[in-house]
Amino acid sequence: MGAALPTLLLILAGVLVGGTWSLYRQGAPKVAVFVTAALAVLATVAGVLRLLPENG
Known part of the structure; x- marks a missing residue:
């Protein structure tokens, strides 16, 4: 489920655009x-931002 949230957010962004x-x-x-x-x-x-690796 690691990449599911960023993918959904970017899909939502596309729909909103x-x-x-x-x-x-x-x-x-x-x-x-x-x-x-x-x-x-x-x-x-x-x-x-959710796709970026976490620091620490």
């Missing part, structure tokens, strides 16, 4: 686009 793009193209309110984009960034950062 697609959702952000879709919202932007449909002319959704800027707040909705920003929140979705922020969640995508957070999921990406969390997934990448």
Whole structure:
């Protein structure tokens, strides 16, 4: 189960990026686009950080 969480987080990030793009193209309110984009960034950062080896 070591690589399951980072994989799921990066999949979630991809879905959120697609959702952000879709919202932007449909002319959704800027707040909705920003929140979705922020969640995508957070999921990406969390997934990448979980892949890094632990120190110590």
